[in-house]
Amino acid sequence: MAGSGSTVEVVIHNRVLWVGGNSYALHNVTGTRRTVTTPDRSAAIRKFGRTLLYLFLVFILGGLLLEEVVESRIASNLFGWIIVFAFFALVGLVIKRLFSLDRHNLVIDTPNGSKTVITSTDGGKVDELNRRITQAIGDSSVAMRIQIENAHIGDSIIQYGSHNTGKQGG
Numbered sequence: 001m002a003g004s005g006s007t008v009e010v011v012i013h014n015r016v017l018w019v020g021g022n023s024y025a026l027h028n029v030t031g032t033r034r035t036v037t038t039p040d041r042s043a044a045i046r047k048f049g050r051t052l053l054y055l056f057l058v059f060i061l062g063g064l065l066l067e068e069v070v071e072s073r074i075a076s077n078l079f080g081w082i083i084v085f086a087f088f089a090l091v092g093l094v095i096k097r098l099f100s101l102d103r104h105n106l107v108i109d110t111p112n113g114s115k116t117v118i119t120s121t122d123g124g125k126v127d128e129l130n131r132r133i134t135q136a137i138g139d140s141s142v143a144m145r146i147q148i149e150n151a152h153i154g155d156s157i158i159q160y161g162s163h164n165t166g167k168q169g170g
Contacts (some may be wrong), residue, residue: 032106036132104120106119
């Protein structure tokens with residue numbers, strides 16, 4: 001799920017890579033690579049078709065039920081407008097998913113494993129960052145500072161209390 005974006009500052013200074021508030025000693029970085037996450041557009045179309053079928057069934061069954069139970073024209077019109085609104089909301093969601101951009105990920109490899117440190121829709125900036133970090137691994141004199149749009153993917157969890165009493169997705 002695409003989420004909010006924020007600008008992150010990436011700094012290389014004194015053989016330390018800083019990505020936002022996280023630091024990585026360059027002597028522990030064994031390599032960097034760029035990966036691309038492509039949205040599953042066919043899944044969006046399948047989900048759209050399934051949801052459209054459910055919406056159609058609700059429309060048919062709800063219309064029959066309203067006709068039998070309620071003789072009010074106002075209730076029938078309200079139900080019809082709710083279905084029309086749900087249809088246009090569904091079309092809007094599928095259009096958003098179909099036109100969502102690829103995400104370019106910068107992955108840092110260390111002896112302890114790999115970690116994705118940047119996810120952005122700007123592949124050129126991720127490529128430049130990848131090149132400059134790789135250059136800094138081999139050359140201790142390299143210093144740089146760059147701003148990049150970091151896209152958050154997934155839920156942002158805010159935990160309340162010390163016993164996991166609730167969460168707010170955002």
